[in-house]
Amino acid sequence: MILPDGENQSQLSDLKGYYAGLISRGAAFVLDVIIITLIITLTSWISYVTLTTFTTGSFFGLSASDIPMLEPVLNIILKPGMAGLVILIFIIGYHVLFWFFAGQTPGKAMLGLRVVTVEGKRVSILRGLLRYFGYYLSAIPLFAGFWWVLIDDQRQGWHDKLSKTVVIYTWAARPDERFMVQELSDMNTQLGINSNNSSTQLTRGEIDSGD
Amino acid sequence: MKHTTSVVDSPEIDQPTQVPAHQAAPPRKINRLRSLTRLLVGGVELGAEGLLNRLEEWEQTVAQGKDVAGDQPVDITQPDLKVGLQPEEPKSAFDLARVITIGVIFDAQERLGGSFNQIRRAQKGINRLANRFLEPLERVPGIKPIQRNIDQLAARGEQEVSRWIKIGRQEETQSKALAELAFTDSVENYIQYLAAQPAIEELVEDQSTSLATEVVEEVRERAVSLDTFFEGIARAMLRRAPRSRLPQPPAQVKMSANTLRGQAEIKGKVQ
Numbered sequence: 001m002i003l004p005d006g007e008n009q010s011q012l013s014d015l016k017g018y019y020a021g022l023i024s025r026g027a028a029f030v031l032d033v034i035i036i037t038l039i040i041t042l043t044s045w046i047s048y049v050t051l052t053t054f055t056t057g058s059f060f061g062l063s064a065s066d067i068p069m070l071e072p073v074l075n076i077i078l079k080p081g082m083a084g085l086v087i088l089i090f091i092i093g094y095h096v097l098f099w100f101f102a103g104q105t106p107g108k109a110m111l112g113l114r115v116v117t118v119e120g121k122r123v124s125i126l127r128g129l130l131r132y133f134g135y136y137l138s139a140i141p142l143f144a145g146f147w148w149v150l151i152d153d154q155r156q157g158w159h160d161k162l163s164k165t166v167v168i169y170t171w172a173a174r175p176d177e178r179f180m181v182q183e184l185s186d187m188n189t190q191l192g193i194n195s196n197n198s199s200t201q202l203t204r205g206e207i208d209s210g211d
Numbered sequence: 212m213k214h215t216t217s218v219v220d221s222p223e224i225d226q227p228t229q230v231p232a233h234q235a236a237p238p239r240k241i242n243r244l245r246s247l248t249r250l251l252v253g254g255v256e257l258g259a260e261g262l263l264n265r266l267e268e269w270e271q272t273v274a275q276g277k278d279v280a281g282d283q284p285v286d287i288t289q290p291d292l293k294v295g296l297q298p299e300e301p302k303s304a305f306d307l308a309r310v311i312t313i314g315v316i317f318d319a320q321e322r323l324g325g326s327f328n329q330i331r332r333a334q335k336g337i338n339r340l341a342n343r344f345l346e347p348l349e350r351v352p353g354i355k356p357i358q359r360n361i362d363q364l365a366a367r368g369e370q371e372v373s374r375w376i377k378i379g380r381q382e383e384t385q386s387k388a389l390a391e392l393a394f395t396d397s398v399e400n401y402i403q404y405l406a407a408q409p410a411i412e413e414l415v416e417d418q419s420t421s422l423a424t425e426v427v428e429e430v431r432e433r434a435v436s437l438d439t440f441f442e443g444i445a446r447a448m449l450r451r452a453p454r455s456r457l458p459q460p461p462a463q464v465k466m467s468a469n470t471l472r473g474q475a476e477i478k479g480k481v482q
Contacts, residue, residue, distance in 0.1 A: 017466065017468035018459070021434075021435070022441065023437040024431070112431050119461075122471050150445035151445050151451055155442075168460065168464060170468045171431065173431065173435050175436040176433045177432075179436050184436065
């Protein structure tokens with residue numbers, strides 16, 4: 001089958017550069033959550049131990065009263081809600097800065113995904129902030145904005161629509177040779193997509209254009 | 212004749228000398244020839260032991276007609292039997308001569324085994340005959356001193372044999388221990404040598420990296436399979452066109468999978 005770009009189907013062997021699906025993106029998100037949680041937990045514990053030692057006793061011979069201006073700062077840091085704010089800033093910064101500098105958070109990097117604009121450019125800081133707050137928009141109505149990825153033509157969620165971004169595969173993506181082969185083949189048959197009805201064919205079918 | 216009755220008292224091995232406390236004890240001298248002999252004897256013993264144990268196992272395998280490459284029993288009537296249980300007909304004079312020689316060797320071995328039994332029986336018979344003839348001579352006067360000398364010689368012979376038995380038992384144990392130690396030590400040294408080789412280190416590193424890469428690839432591939440599967444179901448339920456009929460991403464989007472556009476610009480600004 002000849003594609004509009006002139007590429008022959010047989011020449012294409014993977015989905016590198018194609019839109020990434022919900023499961024890959026969800027797995028990347030879970031990995032990011034784990035990483036963030038570990039960092040926050042570790043930092044919180046260290047901070048708690050240090051601050052408690054400072055305020056109740058001494059730390060390497062120093063106490064809070066020995067350092068000028070420390071007490072006012074501690075009073076601000078230890079206010080209720082301040083820790084939550086710091087954590088929120090950290091989470092926002094984690095996502096936005098990684099999207100800006102690398103196009104991918106560590107979780108997305110492990111799954112071989114990248115966030116780019118619909119023109120294929122880098123995500124700016126502002127666009128990244130918009131995308132991040134779009135997460136809340138996607139999550140509010142029972143995560144409908146995330147489920148939207150399943151049915152969208154560019155596999156965009158509501159946060160992607162808002163910020164005009166897409167998520168693509170950065171590796172030679174292909175389905176597993178043994179995992180769910182039968183299920184994919186059955187689905188091909190039911191949908192009547194390809195005469196050969198193989199899972200690989202279905203995924204390669206993504207690159208076919210409509211006639 | 213003074214007999215050496217103990218290996219420990221052997222003059223070949225120097226005893227550690229008593230030295231004053233303020234002087235360091237000299238290193239114990241080792242008889243190299245004796246150590247080498249021990250190593251050889253121990254090596255032969257260990258090797259023979261290991262070989263004999265394995266031999267029994269191999270004979271049983273061959274007797275059961277199993278394929279040496281696996282555990283599947285094979286039909287011995289098959290002409291292309293790997294183990295070679297089916298005898299081949301000699302094709303040339305040379306083959307015939309070879310087969311005859313092999314037959315002679317095995318037949319001679321069988322006959323020799325039988326001959327030893329015959330010799331033992333003959334020896335017993337001769338002993339009985341000799342005793343019958345020699346018994347009356349014991350009563351002859353003047354024969355007693357000769358008999359005493361013979362008895363003394365026999366006693367000395369027995370003593371020598373006992374000494375050899377004692378030496379043999381001690382040396383056998385030591386030889387086996389030495390050979391085992393030599394073998395283990397050599398193997399360990401060789402493994403350490405191999406481990407220190409850069410090529411081996413690289414291979415181990417590559418294997419570790421490959422394993423991690425494989426795991427990551429496996430996870431990614433399964434995620435792609437699930438992406439396709441669930442999307443197919445969702446689109447089918449909502450009667451939307453399958454992904455195969457949708458257009459591809461634009462070229463500039465696909466290109467950004469390789470390099471992030473704008474990165475070079477940022478690098479330029481930083482520099």
